[in-house]
Amino acid sequence: MNKGLKSHIIKSLGTGIRGDGRSLEDYREITIEKGVSSTAEGSARVKIGDTEVIVGVKLSIDKPFSDRPDEGIVMVGTELLAMSSPEFESGPPSIWSIEIARVTDRGIRESKSIDVKALCITPGEKVWLVSVDICTLNDDGNILDAASLGALAALQDVRLPKVEDNLVNYKEKTDEKLPLQKLPIGVTVLKVGNEFIVDPTSEEEKMADSRLTITSMEDGHICAMQKGGDAQITAEDVEKMVELSIKKSAELRRLLE
Amino acid sequence: MGIEVNDKDIVVPGELLATGMDYVPAQGTYRIGEEIRSKKLGLVTVDGRAIKLIPLSGRYLPKRGDTIIGRVEDIAMSGWRLSINSPYSAMLSMKDATSEFIARGADLTRYYELEDYIVAKIINVTSQKLVDVTMKGPGLRKLSAGRIIEVNTNKVPRIIGKQGSMVSMVKTRTNTNIIVGQNGLVWIKGNDPKSELLAIETIRLIEKEAHLPGLTDRIAKHLGGGAAPEVRAEENMAGEDDGLQ
Amino acid sequence: MKDMVAAVSAGIVDGSVLIDLDYKEEAHEEGGVADIPVAMIPSTGEISLLQMDGVISKENLKKAIAMVKTACIKINEAQKKALKDKYICDVQNCDGDKK
Numbered sequence: 001m002n003k004g005l006k007s008h009i010i011k012s013l014g015t016g017i018r019g020d021g022r023s024l025e026d027y028r029e030i031t032i033e034k035g036v037s038s039t040a041e042g043s044a045r046v047k048i049g050d051t052e053v054i055v056g057v058k059l060s061i062d063k064p065f066s067d068r069p070d071e072g073i074v075m076v077g078t079e080l081l082a083m084s085s086p087e088f089e090s091g092p093p094s095i096w097s098i099e100i101a102r103v104t105d106r107g108i109r110e111s112k113s114i115d116v117k118a119l120c121i122t123p124g125e126k127v128w129l130v131s132v133d134i135c136t137l138n139d140d141g142n143i144l145d146a147a148s149l150g151a152l153a154a155l156q157d158v159r160l161p162k163v164e165d166n167l168v169n170y171k172e173k174t175d176e177k178l179p180l181q182k183l184p185i186g187v188t189v190l191k192v193g194n195e196f197i198v199d200p201t202s203e204e205e206k207m208a209d210s211r212l213t214i215t216s217m218e219d220g221h222i223c224a225m226q227k228g229g230d231a232q233i234t235a236e237d238v239e240k241m242v243e244l245s246i247k248k249s250a251e252l253r254r255l256l257e
Numbered sequence: 258m259g260i261e262v263n264d265k266d267i268v269v270p271g272e273l274l275a276t277g278m279d280y281v282p283a284q285g286t287y288r289i290g291e292e293i294r295s296k297k298l299g300l301v302t303v304d305g306r307a308i309k310l311i312p313l314s315g316r317y318l319p320k321r322g323d324t325i326i327g328r329v330e331d332i333a334m335s336g337w338r339l340s341i342n343s344p345y346s347a348m349l350s351m352k353d354a355t356s357e358f359i360a361r362g363a364d365l366t367r368y369y370e371l372e373d374y375i376v377a378k379i380i381n382v383t384s385q386k387l388v389d390v391t392m393k394g395p396g397l398r399k400l401s402a403g404r405i406i407e408v409n410t411n412k413v414p415r416i417i418g419k420q421g422s423m424v425s426m427v428k429t430r431t432n433t434n435i436i437v438g439q440n441g442l443v444w445i446k447g448n449d450p451k452s453e454l455l456a457i458e459t460i461r462l463i464e465k466e467a468h469l470p471g472l473t474d475r476i477a478k479h480l481g482g483g484a485a486p487e488v489r490a491e492e493n494m495a496g497e498d499d500g501l502q
Numbered sequence: 503m504k505d506m507v508a509a510v511s512a513g514i515v516d517g518s519v520l521i522d523l524d525y526k527e528e529a530h531e532e533g534g535v536a537d538i539p540v541a542m543i544p545s546t547g548e549i550s551l552l553q554m555d556g557v558i559s560k561e562n563l564k565k566a567i568a569m570v571k572t573a574c575i576k577i578n579e580a581q582k583k584a585l586k587d588k589y590i591c592d593v594q595n596c597d598g599d600k601k
Contacts (some may be wrong), residue, residue, distance in 0.1 A: 004373075004400065270503035270506050
């Protein structure tokens with residue numbers, strides 16, 4: 001990263017104003033649209049500023065894992081489409097796309113936001129498999145948060161398909177929704193110099209020393225964390241970032257209610 | 258027979274511009290049989306019997322004599338390779354890098370490092386699109402603190418304005434320093450983030466409305482501080498008469 | 503670019519030649535099936551891509567290509583409009599369109 005540009009941004013952050021006029025704790029404009037795909041059982045499109053992701057949820061019936069015979073299965077995948085950034089190329093999943101999938105997955109899984117026991121059809125034989133697919137349409141920074149928000153919105157949008165004679169009829173949807181118990185929201189906080197910001201643009205992401213994504217639930221408990229970036233952070237940094245993240249996730253959660 | 262479009266119409270590739278042999282296809286247009294058609298997305302200008310296009314989109318194509326802003330993306334044995342917002346990269350060789358003498362085997366990062374932004378001038382473009390630049394010349398230097406944005410390369414003439422009048426007005430009224438590269442990279446530095454933001458927003462506005470008339474007055478109004486200063490010749494889209502390209 | 507390219511799929515459903523088949527029509531398996539994607543250069547009518555899966559008579563193929571030509575000209579009008587709309591705006595609209 002270019003030192004001159006970076007020190008300039010850090011100086012501006014010291015005055016409390018970012019490159020696009022926002023304060024350090026402001027998100028850009030967020031829009032959440034549900035039901036954008038007619039073929040997925042649940043879907044959502046999330047825009048944070050110019051960053052845009054689409055999430056689709058597909059349901060299928062599968063054998064449960066042998067060590068969890070009475071639980072449904074949740075899988076999260078991410079595709080960083082080449083059209084969303086000059087940095088992305090088509091091909092097998094990159095480290096970054098796997099990280100985004102894992103962080104989003106962890107938030108959903110560890111919070112037990114989906115009641116997986118309620119997804120069991122016949123123990124040991126048949127359970128619902130919930131596949132969450134995140135696709136980026138445009139990357140202007142903060143894909144992590146957009147992915148987390150999009151995944152939840154898409155899961156909220158799901159209507160279970162009809163099951164007839166042990167076969168899934170995808171052409172007919174029931175009114176049954178997924179058993180969602182919690183809404184875990186991921187908020188990524190970046191450390192740039194000595195300042196902490198949320199919702200970075202891609203210009204800001206390039207200048208960051210480190211980032212910490214914290215996924216938290218309604219009661220303020222944390223269910224997932226992921227640190228990224230080359231630089232180290234102190235224990236005090238972690239405290240500050242957690243504080244900021246939980247505060248912002250409460251605000252974001254209201255958009256889903 | 259005759260011309261099928263109006264002057265300053267926006268046309269798309271393949272669009273029919275004229276029929277018959279009365280007109281001559283110029284830059285951005287081509288003749289196929291009796292028809293003249295457009296090669297690009299752009300503004301049609303009819304200049305006597307010549308029909309030509311001012312492109313509205315498309316990446317920067319390097320030209321000798323252009324002053325550009327490049328980013329160091331690689332350091333080779335005898336120079337630096339720059340990314341210049343174009344399908345082609347540029348080479349800055351040791352002999353053109355600085356007025357100082359650089360010894361063979363010297364540590365080139367002492368002069369320009371990876372990710373440095375520099376204002377350079379294109380001295381040669383070969384037929385195979387190999388581009389050479391120099392840092393020797395007035396105003397050519399390494400850029401330090403500031404912000405870099407990317408603008409549509411076709412709007413650069415409008416952002417600079419006749420004899421630099423547009424960019425000067427933005428600089429004075431936002432109290433910022435601005436360098437506009439012909440390749441669409443723009444460097445801005447102000448004393449505080451608010452003035453930089455105003456400068457950037459203004460440049461984006463110029464970009465968006467570049468093809469509409471009365472732009473200078475609208476920008477002057479947007480910036481505040483009175484009417485735009487007088488410029489001698491008529492305003493037009495590409496600044497064709499002022500030698501800027 | 504000497505021109506833009508427009509493309510559409512023609513197909514046979516129940517013996518009839520159709521343009522721009524939807525999912526149900528494509529999935530329909532009885533009565534003769536063919537899937538013919540065609541790309542065309544609108545200004546000259548030249549074909550730049552042509553593929554065929556299925557079974558089709560010479561006569562129906564001729565019909566299909568003629569229908570494709572009409573469709574591509576229509577699509578090209580929409581392409582032109584979309585590109586131009588991006589750049590044409592009244593002074594008032596532009597001013598009001600601040601993000």
